[in-house]
Amino acid sequence: MTLDWTRDLPAPEALREPSPGTGASAPGTEPPAAASLLITPVQGIGEIQAGDNLVELIGWACGRELRSGDILAVTSKIVSKAEGRVLPADRRDDAVEQETVRVVASRAHAHGITRIVENRLGIVAAAAGVDASNTAEGTVLLLPLDPDASARRLCRGLKRDWDVDVGVVITDTLGRPWRQGQTDAAIGAAGLNVLLDLRGLPDSSGRPMSATVTAVADEIAAAADLVKGKTSGVPVALVRGLEALVTVGGMDRDPGAKALLRPAEEDMFRQGSAEAFEDGRRSGTRSGYNAGYDDGHAAGYEDGYAAGYAAAASEARRRARSTGG
Structure with a gap:
């Protein structure tokens, strides 16, 4: 399935460079308007093993379709598999404990105990992100050691081998407080603004916005999941039409998806x-x-x-x- 959204809007204008160390567009920057947004599943990658070269596999699967300004949404599970972040299932509890920094909430139920924790990456997730789905029987997957670094390696490798400047979003499925269901979100990113700072811009009534900062990397991850799915064996989607978010040469100095994490002092619901x-x-x-x-x-x-x-x-x-x- 390919998703194609088209709107009668002008072509996007390039954003200014992101504010240093924020991963966001500069406050008050005119937001990009995607005249057309196309999300395409990348077929033919196959099952990933420890040590596989994701740059080569993704590059060849995209072929000559890949061009500068594209954004690749890459499921974290294939990154974890390539990086050897696989453990026997009987070590799951130990893995969760090792990955946990802080317990946010826990509930006992008929099937055991669900723990919502902050893991060593600063991500709040069930079981620290340790997952038994879409992996070989009898194994569990841990999240990548550093998803932002993984995204930067993909950006650099695709630039080197295919001469394209692309953005990369490493995605994972997360639950949400106060909302049923799960959605994909960005846990790693490189080569793009992950936040779009609209503060200072007028809203449709002409009043200046004072708090609106859009998590565009999370929006990309969620939209791409509509194409990738959970059971189709498609771990990568190509997103085209958001060239204004891609920061050419910015992958080595932007903070990546870490910029999406709310600081503790701003967290009103820490427990x-x-x-x-x-x-x-x-x-x-x-x-x-x-x-x-x-x-x-x-x-x-x-x-x-x-x-x-x-x-x-x-x-x-x-x-x-x-x-x-």
């Missing part, structure tokens, strides 16, 4: 509600215990001091009587 409640209960109990201990200690000290003073006075009076004083 699941049950975990936040339990932390609050423990903290309150501990504070109450400490306060009670401190109060008891102070009261005991005061009582002991008074009792000691009374005992000393009584002893003094006893001695006075025994000496006839």
Whole structure:
């Protein structure tokens, strides 16, 4: 299946270079308008094994169709397989623990326990992204060690072998808070702006937008998944019509998909509600215990001091009587 969206819009104008270190277009930049957007499945890549050359396999599968300005959406699973990120299924729990940095939420259910965690890449996902789907029986796949670096290698290799400047988005399926179902999102990227900063531009009513920053890399990943699917054996899609997002020569200095991760200080929902409640209960109990201990200690000290003073006075009076004083 090929998706072809056409709109009666002017051809896109090139964006300015991304703001250094942000992975986004410069604030207030005129957004690109894709006159036509074509998403095509890349057939013929086949099953990937550890050590396979993805640049060669993807390049030959695209053939002479690949041209500068294209964007390739590449499923993370083939990157993981090529990089040897495969483990026996009986080591899954250990792998999840090793990949986990922070537990966000966990729920017990009839089939076990689902854990939503932040992994070492900063991505919040179920089971740290360790997955048993679309891999050989008895194995699990870990996410690539560095998806942004993997995307940069693909960009460089395709430039070297096919003389094209393309963007690459490494995609993976993620759940979403407050929404049913999953969708593909960008976990690695190179050669394109991953965020489109529209702050300062007027909206359709002429009012300046103050908070709109579009996650275009995630939108590309989700749209490409409509073509790749989950069971069709098509791990790569070619996206054409978003040339304005491609940053020629920018792959070595942009931050890639890391720019899509929300900083901890901006995260209003850093824990699941049950975990936040339990932390609050423990903290309150501990504070109450400490306060009670401190109060008891102070009261005991005061009582002991008074009792000691009374005992000393009584002893003094006893001695006075025994000496006839």
